[in-house]
Amino acid sequence: MKEEKKLFLLDAYALIYRAYFAFIKNPRINSKGVNTSAVFGFTNSLLEVIKKQKPTHLAVVFDTKEPTDRHIQYPEYKANREEMPDGLREALPYIDKLLEAFNIPKLFKAGFEADDIIGTIAKRAEKTGYQVYMMTPDKDFAQLVSKNIFIYRPATKWQPTSILGEKEVLEKFKIKKIEQVIDFLAMMGDSADNIPGINGVGEKTAQKYLQKYDSIEGLFANTNKLKGKIKEKVESSKEIGLLSKKLVTIITDVPIDIDFSSMLLKGIDEEKVRKLFSELEFRNILQRVFSSTNQPEKKENIKEFVKKESNSNSQMSLFFKEKNTAYKKQELIIKTIDSKEVFSQLFLRAEKESQVAFDILFTDDQNTFSAIAFTLKDNLTYYLENNSDNLQMAKLIFEHQKIKKIGFNLKASIKILRGFDIYFRGKLFDVQIAHYLLKPEQRHELDIMSENYLDEELPNINKIFKNRLTYKDIFKKEFQILITQRSAVIYKLSSLFYEKMKNNKIEELFKNVEMPLIYTLSEMELQGINLDQEMLKKYSEQLYVEESNLEKEIYNLSEEEFNIGSPKQLGVVLYDKLKLSSKPKKTKTGQYSTSEETLNQIKESHIIVSKILEYRAVKKLLSTYVNALPELINKKSNRIHTTFNQAVTLTGRLSSTNPNIQNIPIRTERGMKVRQAFVPSNNNYKILAADYSQIELRIMAALSKDKGMLNAFSQGLDIHTATAAKVYKVDIDNVDRLMRSNAKAVNFGIIYGISAFGLSQNIGISRTEAKKIIDQYFEEFPKIKEYMELLVSQARENEYVETIMGRRRYLKDINSRNAVIRSVAERNAINAPIQGSAADIIKKAMIEINMEIYNRKMKSKMLLQVHDELVFDMYVEERTQLIQIVKSKMENTIKLDVPLIVDIGEGENWLEAH
CATH class of the missing domain: 3.30.420.10 (Ribonuclease H-like superfamily/Ribonuclease H)
Known part of the structure; x- marks a missing residue:
């Protein structure tokens, strides 16, 4: 019996990108700092296919940098694609080495996309008796599917592996025949490839048109049967619609020499595979490939690997079925x-x-x-x-x-x-x-x-x-x-x-700060904090009324009722009906963007935008805090016990969950009122809050050793007023509220590497004026600019920066060729030593305060840490003692060239104390 010829064609970049972004939140970084996410994912996909599908032939097909006919016909084609991330670019040489070690051919041709090469090989292979599987997540390949050509879609986090034949494609696209796939794609367009399609036509409309008119040409020939605006949109899209069809059509006659014998799965080069996987630190994959190999041989047949993988299920069934060495x-x-x-x-x-x-x-x-x-x-x-x-x-x-x-x-x-x-x-x-x-x-x-x-x-x-x-x-x-x-x-x-x-040189930070802090945080979490449930219940009722009123206002302003929570419906109201932007921003899926950032950019154009932002804020406050907090009350203690996360943020700051107390809004009256619900244990206690005053600016002054800023802090001046006086060159007594506000924006913005554009957006001035303020700032505080430049320079050399206590923030993108990515790393190089030092300082103070409270056997307890603030359940009779301890420890836990100042407040709840 003749052996079945089974050819797998892998769409290289689609799979590599998919693998890279699958790990984007938790990238795989090896001990050398190399991002191996893309190689790891691609390797696993390759091995999965070899093991489970047992192909006889396999090839990997790549795009090239050269423009194609599509770019010539439509210069905007794929023009919206972002530059390849550095972490992904670094992976490409390793993928080349992987294919070489596995003796798998890498196919490409200048001037043609991988889709076209795969289409050409697939059609020719079908004619010569192959079953062809195109391994890709790209829907465009559905147009190539036939009796012997299939799409093999690798598994994702949400969906298992699937194989799409003719039946599955027709069901998925809800069309009558495979030939209509191209028309379907052309009508809809593709925002990822910047293919325009027909104006106003989405998935369901395209399916309806194809049921009635069979093709895109059939639609344009029957526009007289359409009515109103739909007719106008379709007729005005004829030229671009037909061009879209050309753009989505995969070429199946690329002039390329096809040697099927080179695609035959042969043997792997064991020495190269071992060397590559060891370098990448893919130890488990290495074990899987060579688990039964005792004597090193130059090559191992792929079929032996498949057989070995398939028969490895007998051992260690309680744990991994394949990995047991x-x-x-x-x-x-x-x-x-x-x-x-x-x-x-x-x-x-x-x-x-x-x-x-x-x-x-x-x-x-x-x-x-x-x-x-x-x-x-x-x-x-x-x-x-x-x-x-x-x-x-x-x-x-x-x-x-x-x-x-x-x-x-x-x-x-x-x-x-x-x-x-x-x-x-x-x-x-x-x-x-x-x-x-x-x-x-x-x-x-x-x-x-x-x-x-x-x-x-x-x-x-x-x-x-x-x-x-x-x-x-x-x-x-x-x-x-x-x-x-x-x-x-x-x-x-x-x-x-x-x-x-x-x-x-971070063992001292570990021993003296992070380890003792475990005891402190444990006590705080076990103690928990009391919550005024009745106050939250009344506040919830009040917010529901406000939400309802805002909803009515929005309906009146838009002159229609719609689902305000639906980005799609909201986008239609704002941009199609109210025409709030001539060039509205769109998401990757082609919908109008209604993100908070986007809405803030257009909120001056119509009062409805401010109302929508306010409506969203109320809903979020209700769902995240006002209604959620009572659900988190522990039934035994009748208190809330947040969890502080010590190993999450990149800067060294603590975060918290259940609830996330760090993110309770404080910039609006509605948000601040949530703090009113956090109350002392009983009438013998009050809430005490201790907050570092401008600690990050003080650290900046101390580290940069800028005389102007050091003097301002040493003299106890209001730093923002003092800054405004210098920047605007006026006497300190003549600084007005606007000058101080602008100076405050610059002071805090500088720590985060703010640009003239960013400052202009923050305080509502022109970019030219913002640049002038920043230039004047650096002229008055030259050491700050020198210090910032030094940080970036050191980061470029070391690829990390350090806090006062030696905590490191690694910045692998600091030398990136991508200017956008590099600029983010540069801002982090400036901010991390300052924000991280502030985090280290308050951690050290927390340990010392907790130890003092314990040693004195006090009834008062430390409850919460929120950024630069500590919150206490203060036993009233210990008021003087506790304030003295807190103020002394926080202000003297570390010696800087500027004084650390702590503001202390107290009250019947957290809002009163803050």
Whole structure:
């Protein structure tokens, strides 16, 4: 029987871009700082096809830089495409190496797109007996589908892999025949490729026209059957509509030599593959490809790889079915603590070594746990199940002052074990936060760190628990394997990360700020804050009335009722009906943009825009805070317990969740009123708020050593008034409100690298006037400009900047060839040392205040940290004592060349105190 010939043609750039942007929020960065997202995704897609589809032939097809006939016919074709991101550009040489190592041909031809080359090869291959699969997410390829030509759409986060044949294409596009795909695409146009299409025709209209008139030409021949504006739009689009059809039509007769024998899957060059995957740090992929290879050979047949992959499901079924070699390498020595004698061995050795790593397996509700593992030197790991006797033994270790506790996300463990009367004491080492200091831009999950740094693959918790109803459904052996593996990895990572932190000179920041802060934040989260539910209930009713009134006003102004929350309907009202912009901005999907930024740009053109922005603000306030906060109240404590995130922001600032107290609006009266709901514990307490005054400007003055700004702060002058006097060259007593306001915008804008355009937008002046103010500012404060230039220069050389305490912000795009990307990195180079230093300073102050409150056994408690502000539940009888502690610690936690000033307020709620 003749073997089936199965050809896969991969649309290179479509797959590479897709892979790159799939990881855009959490890019894969290896230890050398290379963004490997695109190569990783593309490699996995390639291996998936080879393994599951078993093609006999395969080729990867690329676009070239040279213009095509489409560009000549329509210069605007793809003119809206953004320049390729640097991280993606860096991936291309690695993809070339990958294809070379796998002996897969790379096809391209100047003057033609990959679509055209794929179309030409597909049609010719079909004629010579091949089944052809075009691997691409691009809908344009549907026009090529036939009995033996298919689209292979790789899986996404939301959709599984799919294969589209003739039946699927007709169903998807709701058309009668494949030939109509081109007409359908031409009518609709394509905003991604800047193909105009027919004015006013969307997906449903195109389908309707094709049902009636068969083709785009048939539509234009029957415009007399259309009516009103629709007829006008279609008739005026005839020329551009027919051009659109040419642009979307894939060429199937490209003059290219096709050698199908070169596309035959042969063998991989093992040496090149190993070298490439090692360089990229694709350790798991390397294991998958070579898991059963014991003796190195020059080449391994692709079919052997497929066979090997397909037969690897028998081992380690509880965890990864394909990847199991990492577990064998660990050679863990596991002892189950089933007696006091075994525990004594652990305890005495932990005392001797002065440290122990541990991991806790939490249960479904995250309020209790099932087991703990402890790891010492030489991979010796102890397994302890949760029962009352074992808890008392664990308590001896966790409360031992001289045993350092090494863990992952220690704050969570501290909080949960508090419920079992276990109070952590002594030094801490959190590997998650250590990695955050080393690589703030990377992901900090334990399994990823284990793979990247130790070449060990951890059992994936989510995969273990998938299809299990509760934690009780997990077998005891699975618990033991999971938790002991994790504990051992935590121990090894701690040693590795400590050395790296020493090399980067950030171990002091880690030991003296980030680790003690864990205790402080744990106490704040456990304490929680009281909420006035009755106030929120009344405020919710008030806001619903305001929302309803705003809705009526908007309907009156637009002279029609519509869904204000629908961007599509809103866009039609603002731009088609009210004509608020001659050139309205559109989204990537071709809809009118109604984003907040866009609306702010046109709000002077009609009062309805301000009303819409106000309406949105009210709805967001209701959904995010006023109605949401009561839902977050803990039923046991009757308080809100926010979670502070220590390893999220790139600058070192804390963030918070459930609720996000950092983002409670304070620039509007409505937003500020939410703070009124945060109240003291009872009548014996008040809320006290302590806020650093202009700390970032003070840090800028101290770091730049600009005499003008240093003098202003040292003399206790209002910095914005003093700045205005210098910039406008007037006596300080003659500075008016507008001058001060403009100076304030410049002062804070400078920290964020503001441009003349940005300043002009912020304060409503011309760009020329804004530039003049900025130039005058730098003339009066020359050291600030020198300092900013120095920061950018150092960043270009080192690709990072540092805070006062040594925290690093890495800026890999600082030398980017893309001016837009580079300018963002330059602004971050200026801002990160200042914002990061402010974050470090308030963290240090928080630790000192919390320690003082604890040592004095005070009833007052620290509750919240919001940017430069600390909020306390102040026991009224301790007022004088608490204010003295807070003010002293915050103002003296670090010595700068300028004084740090703290403003303190108090009241019956947070709004009164602020």
